[in-house]
Amino acid sequence: MPNSTTRLNRNYEYLGGVLLLLLGWQLLSMRYNQVLVPSPAETLQALVSLVESGELAENLLITFHRQLAGLAAGISIGMLSGLLAGCFRRLDLLVQPLINFLLAVPAIIFVTMAMVWFGMGTTMTVFLVSLLVFPVIHTNAAEGLKAIDPALLEMAEVYRLPPLLKVRKIYLPGMRHALIAGFSLAMASSVRLTVMAELLGAREGMGQRIAIARVYLETERLFAWVLVLLVILISLEFLFIRPLKRWAGQGQMEAGALTARQDGF
Numbered sequence: 001m002p003n004s005t006t007r008l009n010r011n012y013e014y015l016g017g018v019l020l021l022l023l024g025w026q027l028l029s030m031r032y033n034q035v036l037v038p039s040p041a042e043t044l045q046a047l048v049s050l051v052e053s054g055e056l057a058e059n060l061l062i063t064f065h066r067q068l069a070g071l072a073a074g075i076s077i078g079m080l081s082g083l084l085a086g087c088f089r090r091l092d093l094l095v096q097p098l099i100n101f102l103l104a105v106p107a108i109i110f111v112t113m114a115m116v117w118f119g120m121g122t123t124m125t126v127f128l129v130s131l132l133v134f135p136v137i138h139t140n141a142a143e144g145l146k147a148i149d150p151a152l153l154e155m156a157e158v159y160r161l162p163p164l165l166k167v168r169k170i171y172l173p174g175m176r177h178a179l180i181a182g183f184s185l186a187m188a189s190s191v192r193l194t195v196m197a198e199l200l201g202a203r204e205g206m207g208q209r210i211a212i213a214r215v216y217l218e219t220e221r222l223f224a225w226v227l228v229l230l231v232i233l234i235s236l237e238f239l240f241i242r243p244l245k246r247w248a249g250q251g252q253m254e255a256g257a258l259t260a261r262q263d264g265f
Helices: 002-031 040-053 055-087 089-104 107-118 122-146 150-158 163-201 206-215 219-264
Strands: none
Touching (some): 040 219, 055 089, 055 122, 055 163, 055 206, 089 122, 107 122, 107 163, 150 163, 163 206, 163 219, 206 219
16 A cells, blocks of 8 residues: 555645646747747647648657567677676677766767768668667676575586476576666667667658658757657656556565575575
């Protein structure tokens, strides 16, 4: 009961922050010209126009297709390399300079390089998203594997646990928190990376529509697309990221209980 009350209070606080943001937005629109800051009402009208014309649905489908393809590729490669790096120390040392390079270089540099290599369009966008999701998943997978208590692995060997049971009872609970943290960050980042890549180097998609609105000073449409992006990110937060984090917390409790049982033997 206290947990549900605390969660409800947090939701109300979040809603209060959104209302304050809308109030500040309205005050700015009253202070400055419409070309600079359109009002929430004007932005909503532009959003309705996007929906009625079919432009919103068409471009969102294109953007989501690219985002999901890049996210899936980045997660697959990052998981494989991260698990191997967590098992083999030498491989971890060999891959680490590449991981540091990918995390340190600004994303705009990779966008420019991808445009030179692949031109403008889907291939470039998918490549960029997968390239920058990969180091996040790799790092979390490797660190999660290293963080598993060696005593639990020794206990599994002593009691000759079957491999599948070992994975289900030791590896997954032990790595769950790190993996969920990586998935959450990768999921949110992949949306922003897709839109950025489309803005700079695509002929269709949500990012390209934002670029067109900027060029023609259609600020209310620009704000409408930004509003759509915010709704997507907030939806990911409440529908996927927060439930996954709660699930990760349960995994930590399971791992702790297993450690306590092991200490009792």
